[in-house]
Amino acid sequence: MNNLWSNCVQGPLTLDLSRDIRFKDCYKDKLLEALGLKSEITVIDIGCGPGTLTRKLSKWLGEKSTVIGIDIDSKFIEYAKNIARDLGINNISYIEGNALKLPLEDNSVDACTSHTVIEHVPNKEFLLEQKRICKTGGTVSVISVMHKQIIKALSKHGPQISQREKELWKIIDEYWEEEDKNREVDKYEMKPIELPLLFEQLGFHDIKIDALAIPTCIDDCRNSMKDRIAIIESERAMELEALEIGIRQVPYKLPKEDIEELRSLIESRFARRIDMIDKGKAIWDFTVVTLIIVSGRK
Incomplete structure (x- = not known):
């Protein structure tokens, strides 16, 4: 296998x-x-x-x-x-x-x-x-896919990745990037x-x-409320799966409390984005992949 x-x-x-x-x-x-x-x-x-x-x-x-x-x-x-x-x-x-x-x-x-x-x-x-x-x-x-030409328009009015979340991801990303080179x-x-x-x-x-x-914009008028929630749920699921894969890249066992903290920060960030959708607040963040x-x- x-x-x-x-x-x-x-x-x-x-x-x-x-x-x-x-x-x-x-x-x-x-x-x-x-x-x-x-x-x-x-x-x-x-x-x-x-x-x-x-x-x-x-x-x-x-x-x-x-x-x-x-x-x-x-x-x-x-x-x-x-x-x-x-x-x-x-x-x-x-x-x-x-x-x-x-x-x-x-x-x-x-x-x-x-x-x-x-x-x-x-x-x-x-x-x-x-x-x-x-x-x-x-x-x-x-x-x-032209990865270097991907357009990411992020809004300052939406949920931001906290400094703590960046710090926890950095530990994983450094090893992940190195392993990708080896692979x-x-x-x-x-x-x-x-x-x-x-x-x-x-x-x-x-x-x-x-x-x-291929544009992806949650607040696009062509998306129903169900569609908008589905996009966020998809992004959340992808990030959580990436976390599980990322953990495997680190050559030592990460502290359980750090993993749980990072998972909680991810969940909280996406929950805030869904709450904004529920309240009808548009922030117009979007991504375009070519x-x-x-x-x-x-």
Whole structure:
């Protein structure tokens, strides 16, 4: 069993909740066009994580399409299988496997895609393996997030991270950052200009570049009260899961009282934000994430 990523980098809940925001139904047409996908095909999502994108593709492409999710992390595969089973989705299958040695035959799928995977593996080998399993005329696409260009507009009128919370997080973050380097997280990150050039070098044609800005604003008028609470609850759940993962990074046992204090500070901060929503007080904090999508045909 390989649970390195889910245990030490990002948990299944964190990935699922964050990807659910990125792959909302309102972005369906733009994403399908950028990924070069249509109904009645077989498409594989490499590094599928908790299966968020595979479930969306299943819904968007219809039951006559076949969706396959592959991930090296067995905890992600188990999570994704359980969600698909509980939702009664029948056109998805999940396989535990290596992105550089895919357990599929040559020329066996119509399309391959991936989301925030290529920066963690040797780029050339990653794309060549997808080219191998893709049929002639099929599409290979890569979705990347421009982490350094993420816009975070924070409001001074909302709940602030206290100095004490920052101090407690700092202990965890210092070790976490060092461990991520050892795990080669983002080791193979490319500049945006390099990816289409690599597609061209590897013999893909009809190469395209698309971009999609994903804003998240709690106080946006299009969000119902239920939606606004759900966003906060998702952010709270992600932060608490990050805390549990972060604790594992520290090479010594953190004092129980420090962990409980940090957990309490997190809970209190999010509770105050929910209280503001309940009272109808808008503070207009928002985040904008930009997706860059490069695709080409075999």
